Amino acid sequence: MDLSSGLPLSLIQNGLPHVYPKLRRDIRTPVTVIGAGISGALTAYALVNAGLECVVVDARTAGLGSTCASTSLLQYEIDVPLTELSAKIGKAHAQRAYELCAASIGALEEISHKLDGSLFRHKESLLLASYKKDVTWLEAECKARRAMGLEVEWWDAAAVKKHMGFEKPGAIWSATAAQTDAYLLTHSLHRHIISKGAQVYDRTPVKDIRFSKTGAELLTAGGPVIRSRNIVIATGYETLQYLPAHVVQLYSTYAVAGEHAESGPAWYHDCLIWETKTPYLYMRTTTDNRVIVGGRDEAYYNPHRRDKLIKTKTRQLQRDVHARFPHLDFQPEFAWAGTFGNTQDGLPYIGGYRKMPHTFFALGFGGNGITFSQTAAEIVCSLIQGKKHPDAGIFSFDRFKG
């Protein structure tokens, strides 16, 4: 699958921070994590911290799946609003999903500080009503979030104008958000687990999995076989090689990083900004005072069509920034496109799948893929240790049945 193209900022800034060997001999391990992106890296980190031996294996050069294309906003705010999610899956599960995403931001902070403090920055987040018609539900959303204990404020049009300088009919301000560099964090996680005895191999595609009563044999494209008691599938959107296509809807998405400015902030507290409109629009800033703007998704997976639109989308995203912040001299420097996927309820799939014994899925589907990756890491780590996880049902493959 062609997951991204163009010039993702993190890849330009960080290049290849670390290299890993190809697998060249048969090995045996208690757990194999397939996929060395942010989901696989966080899961392997959780496993190693729990005292489990594991091997991570990736078809590509590590990190060059969706992870290198990520704009790395960390938000508890799932693509599906809390009020809508409550109607879909019940209030208790919806609130719990939001709580878990918020807790994941805290967990990612803790992990980042252990590895390299510069990987994590607290941010505030602003969800703007794009149109007047969005105000009623967004205000109800703000109340629902406050009622469950999330630190939010309602900003009316006057407050948006005062803080942001542009006109929008309302917004939810949230205290809990952050940003990272998913690509660099992934490499830091791999380096850490290698220092603890784990093995990471890249350029090693798993081309077939054969299950037995006691585990599985993973046949890699180069010939070597990995014998493993358990498998974690952390293959991102390419997981459709193992699952029926209807479980996820694929989109093409676009991002642009502007030239760096001499000083910041670019706007109020350099908060994360996103909007209610579909396709959505989001913005953040970087430590070297760039603005990153992204969104303008297309509801298809077609790399050829996706890539043909990069220039047009870049111009549109530039106009989006200028419309809100005419004082900024936003000049696109790097633009890229990627694939991302969403599910029926906006929640990822995590845990076991009946058709694949000894296997656990750690997927980060959805606009907030990274926070979901952390939730997946925690749940999968528990399940592999034979423990029940109280939240596993919310993300299970069986949740749409009955």
Ligand SMILES: Cc1cc2nc3c(=O)[nH]c(=O)nc-3n(C[C@H](O)[C@H](O)[C@H](O)COP(=O)(O)OP(=O)(O)OC[C@H]3O[C@@H](n4cnc5c(N)ncnc54)[C@H](O)[C@@H]3O)c2cc1C
């Ligand atoms: C432009 C863009 C912006 C985004 N912005 C954000 C954001 O701001 N915040 C956020 O939370 N999320 C964001 N996302 C989503 C986020 O980037 C993804 O959820 C996340 O990177 C997925 O990580 P992953 O490890 O699950 O998948 P990947 O990074 O794709 O890693 C999966 C790996 O599995 C490997 N693999 C697949 N099949 C096999 C096989 N058979 N054998 C061996 N290896 C295999 C692949 O090579 C790949 O490296 C964005 C995505 C895009 C495209």
